[in-house]
Amino acid sequence: MHADAFIHPAAHVAPGASIGAGCRIGPGCVVSAEAVLEAGVELVAHVVIDGRAFIGAGAKIFPFATIGLPPQDLKYKGEPTGVSIGARTQVREHATIHRGSTGGDGMTRIGADCLVMCVAHVGHDCRIGDGVILVNNVMLAGHVEIGDFAVIQGGAAIQQFVRIGRMAMVAGMSGVERNVLPYGRAKGYRAKLHGLNTIAMRRRLGLSKDQVMVVARAVHDLYRGGRPEDHVEAIAAAHPGNALVSEILAFARNRGRHGLCPFGRAAEEEEGGEAA
Template sequence: MPAFIHPAAHVAAGAQIGAGCRIGPGCVVSAESVLDEGVELVAHVVLDGRVHLGAGVKVFPFATIGLPPQDLKYKGQPTSVVIGARTQIREHATIHRGSTGGDGVTRIGADGLVMCVAHVGHDCRIGDGVILVNNVMLAGHVEIGDFAVVQGGAAIQQFVRIGRMAMVAGMSGVERNVLPYGRAKGYRAKLAGLNTIAMRRRLGLSKEQVVTVARAVHDLYRGGRPDEAIAAVAAAHPGNALVEEMLAFARNRGRHGLIPFGRVTEEDEGGEAS
């Protein structure tokens, strides 16, 4: 099918528009944009600078993709946004291009969902199948693994890493890294357990397999110094791919280290401590 471009849209000369694309009224598409086959811009969408949308991506009204990063060091260098196939970007979401402080690219994987008014800051790396619920705020350089879920109103500090299939509860403030399969919760987020439902449904794990991973996480946090705890857990669970994945994540502590493990108190939830 040929592309359809509404007469009230502005598509700059040089933009690459794939077969079957639909560009609705009020949309603005930059000359450096690349839209693969079947992309739909519903209405009043802005693509600025170097934006590459994969096949079947759908962007809803008033979303903006590729505007300059909110970084005072940025001086107009040629950076970009890349979004994978079939991902949906809902109303008023903002996704900023990369900066010179990273590799210059903000990336969102395939089959994801960025809900209304969510913000993806510069140089973020978002995996496949990730869901960012309404009003999620990602600072620059955040990394989120495949099939993770960040619930409404959560705020993720810059350079924080969220592991594969982790879940961040709504309204949480995440200042440190969250293990793969972890469940983070609280005004100052703590690790409140594992995302066991996803582990069983998506990976098909048995109850016993989930318990084994939970024990490994407990030993990792209670095992003393980080390097010693990692070595002890690795020795106790040889050949367990899920445990090895979490330990590899824990070894790469980056700027922030792991979020603390513990019971979420009323104060952690943003209320007054009793």
């Protein structure tokens, strides 16, 4: 333990835990012997860090959150798996983030600068990129992958092995059973694609309206008749050198277990529509 770390007398930090400079561990916290807390980590109060857990520098974990408890997987038999939380990520009250399983690579990963809001659940073997926001009560089943700067709004449920692309947005209370393209907007009880997250594309990437519309037309063409996967090469030939279209098509080629989220019937009417 680093000399200038603060551990409240009512906290329990197991011998062997690595506690970095400037860490603050509040009352009622429990930290396992295999945990690693980098410099400046704060556990506010009543936080449980279990097993092989790595918490990146400057991360802040709020009361009653649990990180690294065993996966909710009946196949799990106590194997030495773990969880990694990136630098400056915030995990809010009552959120649960489970360690990985042997059905994956053994690690659950959350990137840097993420915000995991109250009562969100991140299942075993999930891979979450940098800058991702999981709003209150989001539910991620095992092996879900979420790209950088995606936003999953409150109460959304993501089925196991589903992939959410970079900078996509999933509307609140949606049930996502198939993969959502990068920059896509998905919503609905059984979620469908409803255009692109155009505000994020403009604000974060600095794209003009015309540049966004080129990508929107490519996505509409991808879904126009038959399976989207059948149109990938034609769309690639029509948009040579467009990095965003290439990113979307690379995602579409890797259909995984579930294929792509279907296009919503109202999405044609929303072309050019905006999302926060």
